[in-house]
Amino acid sequence: MSTTLVIVESPSKAKKIQGYLGSGYTVHASLGHIRDLPSTKAEIPEKYASEAWARLGVHVSDGFKPIYIVPAGKKKVVSELRALVKKADRVLLATDPDREGEAIAWHLVAALGLKSGFERMTFHEITKEAIQAAAQHTRPIDYALVGAQESRRIIDRLLGYGVSPLLWNSISSGLSAGRVQSAALAALAHREQARMAHVSAPYWRVTAQIGNQKLFTATVLGVSGQRLATPKDFDPATGQLKTDALVLTAEQAGQLVTFLKARPVTVLSTECVPYSTKSPAPFTTSTLQQEASKALKLSPKQSMDLAQKLYEGGHITYMRTDSPSLSDEATAAARAVAVAAFGQGAVPSNPRTYAAKAKNAQEAHEAIRPSGKVFKAPETTGLASDELALYDLIYRRTVASQMLDLTGMKTTLILKAGAVQLGAIGRTVTEPGFTRLYQDVQEGEGEESQVLPDVQQGAALPVRDAKAEEKKTPAPGRFTEASLVRALEKVGVGRPSTYASILSTLDHRGYTRVVKRQLTVTWLGLLVSAYLAQACADLVDVQFTAHMEAELDQIAEGALKREAYLTRFWSEGFARTIAQAPQRAPSVPVPRVPGAVVTVRAGEVILVMNGRTAPLPVDLVPDELTPEVAADLLVGKAPPKRPAAKRSTAPRKKSGKTSSTRATRKKSTT
């Protein structure tokens, strides 16, 4: 009897597919990649160990030939697969239908020593029909696509292992740089610098409570035809007014309140326009992380760990995806839930479809959704606590994606009291649509969602109360872990499988800290970012990945040769930049402390001011370095303690440590 070995990436997928293909097929998982460039010196094969180029794992001057090894953790799965290959007379490489999957298929051919009798099998849906059809309609491996993946891998290696040593030289041993992490760090550093440079300006906001029965809030827009200043009217760098808007003094604000309380307002104009809010798309990895962060206060890592459990338990589809699209069966299931709960009118007559808008999306999987042809209601899953909460979020989001848009009317009233002009905005909902099931957690609600009375032009309304509040123009907000992921996804940096790990890399290197769910950058992070911006400007350019992707697409289409691209990119580009990079420690100014700079000496981050130096505490967030704190540090006083920001692990655990201590011990005993 003949048997066919089918190799997929994930074990839960293997189990399901085995059921659909039945006897005659053996389905086994590769657990992702099975070969890679050597990551440490110890992994370099002996025959290359003495070669200088082997440090990179890529023979640059010999056509950028990579050295591939089977990492220690993957030896077991490779030998299992080898044994299965022996028993099979045909192998179907059913890894994911994307660039990385194509490469895994090719690595399997190489690592398992397949000579013939192998084919590539791809599918976008795990249903019995789709799988059986896919097993019949196989194709050869797409070597151009594999070449694009190898180019991506080589670029990331050359950049990462080429640039990181510059940091060891100029800043501190063990630091790292890379295409993805350095772009993420640059975004954080840029935002933190804008915050530090921000000069806030005070302004007054005057509001009145108006109405006969139900009161509504109106805001003073202007006086005698001159507009009242709002945050947009100030230059964030100086705090100075940059338009001709009116900034009230405290006294004027008080007078305005008294004036308003003393007389009714008349309606100058009313405007009523329809508005709508589109149903949200089903979850991708990135949007799941954002919503779980807002609604459930989970970090991206926590969300992914929970989603992994839900996936393994058969509750949801695959959780690492960049596609918001639903299969036909899932669309029908979502509509069925909506109709059962809210009636036939809850869904549009034509099912909604969603396509990826993220750059660089590969769409190998469908959206994250409840599994199966019929969605299990959350309360019938047997799940509890956080797992239940996350499943419930996914369930409601998926069903909501198939429901009607929210529609309503937006009303704007313009009012006047003497020379004072006021405005009020209100909304009424005519069709709640998807919001019956799924409410976005939104900021900036309040006044915008009030209901305004139905009044005519020229009508007079009593003012019940008025007040003036002193406000300050806000500094740009910090990223959260989830909002950084969203920002990276938007420019195509990182992949669903790496979003959570990018954050942990930044944390482990000491570049960032999470403080009260906000992602803050440390002084070390600012120094590294400043150094890279100066030494390797291309690396921190947000467009870098987008440009790379465009070239990789050309390689995949056969329009560009791998070696030509890598030569232009590396030998004629980054290799030169790296050779010319400065070897000095970077220093960055402290915006609010004139004459002070932060730099690094002997691997330690220090503050330098007036010829004196002081080490900076690791947990001192950059914008907490005020003139007072700086003065205290320089006379050796510790800054005021606050609850320590937790760091997940001790700095830099070294995997090579055991072998090096063993070597030292051996030497000392001889």
Next chain:
DNA sequence: CAGTGAGCGAGCTTCCGCTTGACTT
């Protein structure tokens, strides 16, 4: 003379992306 400790030098670190368990905390 044995035991201790300061000081020195050698060697290593590092990337991104695809998967789970096997480890600690």
